[in-house]
Amino acid sequence: MIIIKGGVTAPKGFLASGVKAGIKKSGKLDLALLYSEVPAVAAAAFTTNRFQASPVKVSKLHLKNKTHQAIIVNSGNANCANGKVGDKDAIKMAGFIAKTLLLDKKEILAASTGIIGEYLPIERIEAAIPKLVGDLSETKSGKFAEAIMTTDTVKKELAVKVKLGTATVAIGGTCKGVGMIYPLMKTEGHATMLCFLTTDAAITKGALSASLDEAIDDSFNMISVDGDMSTNDSCFIMANGLAENKKIASKGGDYYKFTQALKFTASELAKKLARDGEGATKFIEISVTGAKSKEDAKVIARRISTSNLFKCCIYGEDPNWGRVAAAAGASGVKFNTERIDIYLGPIKALANGTSVKGFDKGKARAIFKKKNIRIKVDLKSGRANATAWTCDFSKEYVAINSEYST
Numbered sequence: 001m002i003i004i005k006g007g008v009t010a011p012k013g014f015l016a017s018g019v020k021a022g023i024k025k026s027g028k029l030d031l032a033l034l035y036s037e038v039p040a041v042a043a044a045a046f047t048t049n050r051f052q053a054s055p056v057k058v059s060k061l062h063l064k065n066k067t068h069q070a071i072i073v074n075s076g077n078a079n080c081a082n083g084k085v086g087d088k089d090a091i092k093m094a095g096f097i098a099k100t101l102l103l104d105k106k107e108i109l110a111a112s113t114g115i116i117g118e119y120l121p122i123e124r125i126e127a128a129i130p131k132l133v134g135d136l137s138e139t140k141s142g143k144f145a146e147a148i149m150t151t152d153t154v155k156k157e158l159a160v161k162v163k164l165g166t167a168t169v170a171i172g173g174t175c176k177g178v179g180m181i182y183p184l185m186k187t188e189g190h191a192t193m194l195c196f197l198t199t200d201a202a203i204t205k206g207a208l209s210a211s212l213d214e215a216i217d218d219s220f221n222m223i224s225v226d227g228d229m230s231t232n233d234s235c236f237i238m239a240n241g242l243a244e245n246k247k248i249a250s251k252g253g254d255y256y257k258f259t260q261a262l263k264f265t266a267s268e269l270a271k272k273l274a275r276d277g278e279g280a281t282k283f284i285e286i287s288v289t290g291a292k293s294k295e296d297a298k299v300i301a302r303r304i305s306t307s308n309l310f311k312c313c314i315y316g317e318d319p320n321w322g323r324v325a326a327a328a329g330a331s332g333v334k335f336n337t338e339r340i341d342i343y344l345g346p347i348k349a350l351a352n353g354t355s356v357k358g359f360d361k362g363k364a365r366a367i368f369k370k371k372n373i374r375i376k377v378d379l380k381s382g383r384a385n386a387t388a389w390t391c392d393f394s395k396e397y398v399a400i401n402s403e404y405s406t
Contacts, residue, residue: 001160001161001162001257001260001261001264002160002161003158003159003160004159004160004161004170005159006141006157006159006172007141007142007144007145007157007158007159007172007173007174008034008141008144008145008157008172008173008174008196008197008198009137009138009139009140009141009144009172009198010141010159010161010170010171010172010198011159011169011170011171011172011198011199011200011201011240011242011243012170012200012240012242012243013036013037013038013200013240013242014034014035014036014037014138014172014198014200014238014240015034015035015037015136015137015138015140016032016033016034016035016136016137016138016140016141016143016144017032017033017132017133017135017136017137017140017143017144018031018032018033018135018140018143018144018145018146018147018148019031019032019128019131019132019135019143019147020128021074021121021124021125021127021128021132022121022124022128023074023075023076023077023114023120023121023124023125024075024076024114025076028146028149029075029143029146029147029149030074030075030076030147031072031073031074031075031125031128031132031147032072032073032074032075032132032143032144032147032148033070033071033072033073033097033132033133033136033144034070034071034073034144034196034198034238035069035070035101035136036068036069036070036198036238036240037240038069038240038241038242039067039068039069039107039240040067040068040069040238040239040240040241041066041067041068041203041204041205041208041238041239041241042063042067042068042109042205042208042236042237042238042239043063043205043208043209043211043212043236043237044059044060044063044109044212044234044235044236044237045212045213045216045234045235046059046060046233046234046235047229047230047231047232047233047234048229049229049230049231049233051080051081051231052080052231052232053078053079053080053081053086053112053116053231053232054079054080054082054086054087054089054090054112055079055090055093055110055111055112055232055234056111056231056232056234057087057090058087058090058091058094058110059109059110059111059234059236061106062094062105062106062107062108062109062110063109064106065104065106065107066205067107068107068108068109068238069101069103069107069108069238070097070101070103070107070108070109071108071109071110071111071196071236071238072093072094072096072097072108072109072110072111072132073110073111073112073113073144073147073148073194073196074093074111074112074113074114074120074125075112075113075114075147075148075149075150075176076113076114076115076150077112077114077115077118077119077120077121078112078113078114078115078116078117078118078192078231078232079112079119079120080112080116080117080231080232081116081117081231082117082118082119082120085119086119086120089119089120089122090110090112091105092122092126093108093110093120093122093125094106094108094109094110095108096125096126096129097129097133100129100130100133101133109236111148111194111232111234111236112232113148113150113176113177113192113194113232114150114192116231141157141172141174142155142157144174144196145157145174145176148174148176148194148196149176150176150177150178150192151178151278151400152176152177152178152276153178153276154272154276155174156174156175156176156269156272156273156276157172157173157174158172158173158174158265158268158269158272159171159172159173159265160261160264160265162257162258162260162261163257164201164243164245164246164248164254164257164258165245165246165254167243167244167245167246168243169199169200169201169243169245169258169261170199170200170243171197171198171199171201171258171261171262171265172197172198172199172265173195173196173197173198173265173266173269174195174196174269175193175194175195175196175220175269175270175272175273176192176193176194176273177192177193177194177230177233177273178225178273178276178277178278178280192230192231192232192233192234193220193223193230193233193234193235193273194232194233194234194235195220195234195235195236195266195269196235196236196237197212197235197236197237197238197262197265197266198237198238198239198240199237199238199239199240199243199258199262200239200240200241200242200243201239201241201243201245201248201258202239202241202243202244202245202246202247202248203239203241203247203248203249203258204247204248204249206249207248207249207250207251207255208237208239210251211255211258211259211262212235212237212262214259214262214263215259215262215263215265215266215267216235216266218263218266218267218386218387219263219266219267219269219270220235220266220269220270220273222270222298222301222302222305222386222387222388222389223270223271223273223274223305223388223389223390224274224302224305224306224388224389224390225273225274225277225278225280225390225391226277226278226306226393226397226401227306227308235266237262270389271283271389274389274390274391275391277390277391277397278396278397278400278401279393279394279395279396279397279398279399279400280391280392280394280397281315281371281391281392281394282314282315282368282370282371282372282373282391282392283371283372283373283389283391284305284311284314284373284374284375284389284390284391284392285372285373285374285375285387285388285389286301286304286305286374286375286376286377286387286388286389286390287301287374287375287376287377287385287386287387288300288301288304288328288376288377288378288379288385288386288387288388289376289377289378289379289385290378290379290380290381290382290383290384290385291333291335291379291381291382291384291385291386292335292379292381292382292384293382293384294384294385294386296333296335296379296382296384297379297384297385297386298386298388299331299332299333300328300331300333300377300379300386301377301386301387301388302388303327303328303330303331303332304324304327304328304331304375304377304388305388305389305390306390307323307324307326307327308393309323309326309327310323310324310327311390311391311392311393312392312393313368314368314373314392314393315392315393315394317365317368317369318365318368319344319349319361319364319365319367319368321342321344321349321350321364324342324375324377325340325342325350328340328377335379335381336353336379336381337353338352338353339352339353339379339380339381340352340353340377340378340379340380341376341377341378341380342375342376342377342378343374343375343376343377343378344364344367344368344373344375345364345367345370345373345374346367347359347360347363347364347367349364
């Protein structure tokens with residue numbers, strides 16, 4: 001597997017576009033379209049928040065269709081908590097694309113991100129459809145990535161290729177979301193976390209869904225910016241088969257190679273989200289090792305990643321490792337506190353549940369001054385591991401979110 005240039009249009013047969021529809025007050029790009037030139041199979045995972053946005057409900061329904069060819073996305077408005085009007089507007093968005101591209105509306109998926117509780121300016125969206133469709137191009141993945149952004153400061157794209165038998169398969173992706181980020185998405189069934197993945201692999205819908213579930217579990221479900229789960233979190237993948245590899249229908253050699261490439265793509269995109277967290281000045285990797293089960297390791301890592309006290313001490317460059325220990329202990333996971341070790345970068349701060357004698361706070365502070373910080377918690381109780389990614393809490397985060405709806 002190697003990284004290649006591009007995003008969602010890197011795989012064969014995918015086109016994208018991004019235009020201004022007038023949804024955002026800023027006048028920036030706010031309407032995006034992803035299109036496969038041939039019918040594709042699709043899979044998706046959505047927020048587990050009980051309050052689900054209208055496009056989430058509509059996309060869940062449309063996913064029951066055998067094939068799909070397009071995803072329409074708007075930013076600047078979440079289309080959530082708008083009742084039947086919101087549901088109808090999400091269906092209309094899919095319908096606009098279906099009518100223009102001569103498709104069935106069930107072949108169209110939809111996503112939205114932005115402020116909750118405001119009605120979509122559906123007339124503006126309809127008026128922008130001709131340009132949105134007309135601008136479709138294999139060179140417009142960047143425009144698509146830009147049009148889905150809300151409080152993001154940079155576009156987030158990645159593409160890879162992997163050899164499956166004699167065929168070369170590409171996977172491309174883009175994502176957005178740097179606030180209201182604490183996803184817990186499931187394939188059965190956040191600003192918002194949205195991710196769009198494409199591949200030219202030949203793969204069945206069932207195998208694609210299983211692969212996506214595995215990829216999400218170790219990537220997007222392991223990031224946090226602020227511990228708040230969105231009503232709109234969604235991750236989509238479309239596979240159009242144009243790579244002409246032997247179709248993947250079950251778990252085996254090619255399935256595992258494909259899934260590893262998908263996991264890598266999803267993890268790298270997830271880390272880009274955490275790095276660009278609202279107001280973030282530092283990127284933090286939290287590794288939990290020696291757990292009895294992977295689930296235990298994940299729960300502890302996620303609990304530390306959402307600790308406001310921990311994130312504040314990272315921002316203040318204060319190596320207060322006690323906040324790591326407290327968060328781990330509050331995770332609900334049972335472990336022997338007399339065995340746990342905690343590392344701040346390479347520096348051991350806690351050994352067998354006891355503070356390290358001679359702990360050099362000055363050297364630890366130097367670690368916290370870096371832009372990339374690694375925290376390790378070793379439970380020494382088993383062989384399972386997990387990693388979570390987050391960022392610090394800064395004064396700018398408070399400023400952004402105290403003024404977001406204005």
